[in-house]
Amino acid sequence: MARMKFLCDAERCIECNACVTACKNEHEVPWGVNRRRVVTINDGEPGERSISVACMHCSDAPCATVCPVDCFYTTDDGVVLHDKDICIGCGYCFYACPFGAPQFPDTGAFGSRGKMDKCTFCAGGPEEDMSSIENRKYGRNRLAEGKLPLCAEMCSTKALLAGDGSKVSDIFRERVTYRGAGAMQWGWGVAYDKPGIKSSRSGG
Amino acid sequence: MKKRTISALSSRLALLVCVGLLMTVATPFSGADEAQLPSLVKPLGPANLGVDLWAAVRARSDATSDQHGLSRDTKRNKTTQVRGYDANVLVNQAGETWMSFRNHQMMPKGRDLMIFVLLLMFLFYVFRGSVDDDSDDSGVELQRFSISARMIHWFLAGLFILLGITGLILLYGRTALIPLVGHEAFGVIAWLSKELHNVSGPLFPMMLIFIFLNMVRDNFYERGDLTWIVKGGGFFGGTHPSAGRYNAGEKILFWLTILLGIVISITGLVLNFPVLAVMVLERYPEFEQYRQVMEAMHAVHGVVAMVFICLIFGHIFLATVVVPGTLSGMTSGKVGVSWARSHHNRWYTQMMEKQGKG
Ligand code: SF4
Ligand code: SF4
Numbered sequence: 001m002a003r004m005k006f007l008c009d010a011e012r013c014i015e016c017n018a019c020v021t022a023c024k025n026e027h028e029v030p031w032g033v034n035r036r037r038v039v040t041i042n043d044g045e046p047g048e049r050s051i052s053v054a055c056m057h058c059s060d061a062p063c064a065t066v067c068p069v070d071c072f073y074t075t076d077d078g079v080v081l082h083d084k085d086i087c088i089g090c091g092y093c094f095y096a097c098p099f100g101a102p103q104f105p106d107t108g109a110f111g112s113r114g115k116m117d118k119c120t121f122c123a124g125g126p127e128e129d130m131s132s133i134e135n136r137k138y139g140r141n142r143l144a145e146g147k148l149p150l151c152a153e154m155c156s157t158k159a160l161l162a163g164d165g166s167k168v169s170d171i172f173r174e175r176v177t178y179r180g181a182g183a184m185q186w187g188w189g190v191a192y193d194k195p196g197i198k199s200s201r202s203g204g
Numbered sequence: 205m206k207k208r209t210i211s212a213l214s215s216r217l218a219l220l221v222c223v224g225l226l227m228t229v230a231t232p233f234s235g236a237d238e239a240q241l242p243s244l245v246k247p248l249g250p251a252n253l254g255v256d257l258w259a260a261v262r263a264r265s266d267a268t269s270d271q272h273g274l275s276r277d278t279k280r281n282k283t284t285q286v287r288g289y290d291a292n293v294l295v296n297q298a299g300e301t302w303m304s305f306r307n308h309q310m311m312p313k314g315r316d317l318m319i320f321v322l323l324l325m326f327l328f329y330v331f332r333g334s335v336d337d338d339s340d341d342s343g344v345e346l347q348r349f350s351i352s353a354r355m356i357h358w359f360l361a362g363l364f365i366l367l368g369i370t371g372l373i374l375l376y377g378r379t380a381l382i383p384l385v386g387h388e389a390f391g392v393i394a395w396l397s398k399e400l401h402n403v404s405g406p407l408f409p410m411m412l413i414f415i416f417l418n419m420v421r422d423n424f425y426e427r428g429d430l431t432w433i434v435k436g437g438g439f440f441g442g443t444h445p446s447a448g449r450y451n452a453g454e455k456i457l458f459w460l461t462i463l464l465g466i467v468i469s470i471t472g473l474v475l476n477f478p479v480l481a482v483m484v485l486e487r488y489p490e491f492e493q494y495r496q497v498m499e500a501m502h503a504v505h506g507v508v509a510m511v512f513i514c515l516i517f518g519h520i521f522l523a524t525v526v527v528p529g530t531l532s533g534m535t536s537g538k539v540g541v542s543w544a545r546s547h548h549n550r551w552y553t554q555m556m557e558k559q560g561k562g
Pocket of ligand 2 (some may be wrong): 066070071088094102116
């Protein structure tokens with residue numbers, strides 16, 4: 001069985017927000033909700049990096065342990081999903097989640113929270129696979145169609161990887177082996193010709 | 205056996221000393237660390253670039269909210285195009301603290317506290333039973349609570365029971381009710397509880413103001429209250445200590461109700477109206493995140509609620525089981541003369557004088 005994982009390569013992400021847009025479009029995500037977001041560190045300064053983040057489908061998911069109605073479940077692929085029919089929109093999962101993944105549409109009176117919505121790893125929800133009701137509530141079930149999450153599929157620089165954990169880590173490991181790590185890493189330093197870097201690379 | 209405990213004790217002591225030493229050694233360094241945080245993403249140098257980057261990723265946000273209540277992290281310069289609470293925070297480290305407090309401290313300890321208080325009451329009932337007055341049942345009654353006082357009391361009481369039950373369902377329903385009724389049915393129960401709790405919650409502070417204005421007059425300290433407390437309201441010494449309209453115990457109940465009520469109202473309102481949490485965050489930036497405000501409010505709300513519930517357990521127990529004749533003051537508004545003479549002798553004399561004059 002695959003253990004699904006996301007990985008965002010901060011050396012590659014160019015903050016184009018295509019993943020965010022692709023996700024929003026693919027799943028017809030409600031207003032005010034973004035299942036994925038790109039956060040930029042030191043925007044506009046040397047050493048700027050961006051990271052795309054969504055639900056990381058934790059093995060021991062904090063959201064699930066605080067949910068008062070126990071509506072989370074983990075699929076055989078290691079994807080953390082929840083049941084919107086049971087969710088009461090209390091917001092606890094958002095408080096506990098390390099990555100700010102759970103989001104809430106403002107539906108009730110006085111802007112009170114609606115039912116929680118979060119990244120499904122394009123795996124739908126508890127309804128029947130690829131049914132229209134599943135699509136309406138949770139978005140498209142690409143995993144059931146034999147496809148991987150659209151955000152990663154769309155990523156122009158292939159910074160965002162999604163899929164079986166061992167495959168994803170193989171790809172990333174290969175990248176790191178090729179480009180090096182830390183001071184030896186090509187990328188920004190080489191591109192802007194930092195003194196000392198070139199020599200160490202050509203030396204090695 | 206004894207040797208074992210002694211050795212365990214001594215090893216624990218040694219550990220404590222070690223930790224103490226470590227702390228004294230470590231403090232100056234950690235202080236210095238915080239004072240000069242390294243610039244987060246340095247231009248490439250000999251250091252491992254990843255270290256600084258991932259430090260920045262994990263760094264707590266020093267968020268300030270813009271006019272939309274959305275946090276833009278200025279100090280760490282973390283930005284995002286997505287609009288939402290704490291959207292620019294990559295790793296929410298406070299969540300873990302809140303989660304483990306709620307799941308491993310508040311829930312088991314709150315449950316134990318409530319069970320303990322109920323048990324204590326049960327034991328009291330078994331071993332002490334009711335307190336009798338001097339059982340001179342002349343049938344004469346005195347007016348104790350006006351109709352407005354009774355209406356305020358029962359409205360507040362009803363609200364308290366509703367909020368208490370719905371709140372406990374939200375906290376303990378997952379462990380107590382799901383095994384009984386199943387996930388689907390509990391989803392409906394929990395949804396109903398949440399809506400009732402949120403809609404009726406804001407009435408609580410209003411009723412609190414009413415009961416305060418209605419009853420504060422007779423709840424100030426009087427001479428004799430201290431003696432009442434020392435004698436445990438008659439628990440020690442056997443005789444009824446002297447008391448006015450309200451005895452010291454009732455006064456403590458009143459002031460605790462007001463105090464706990466204020467705390468529970470403020471935290472509850474913030475939880476109910478997230479816009480207030482954004483205001484709190486603006487006023488107290490040490491909270492760092494919107495979520496941290498909500499977590500803190502939730503923790504305080506839950507703890508205070510369970511202490512409050514225990515207090516009201518005691519109140520109901522005393523007013524019905526322990527001191528018979530008390531309840532009628534809140535239902536019909538009238539109490540028996542003998543009840544008044546034994547439990548509130550000074551109030552009784554006052555009332556008699558008034559009646560004599562009138
Ligand atoms: S919502 Fe958050 S806590 Fe839950 S699985 Fe996703 S990343 Fe983990
Ligand atoms: S918002 Fe829904 S999913 Fe999240 S903890 Fe509350 S009930 Fe569970």
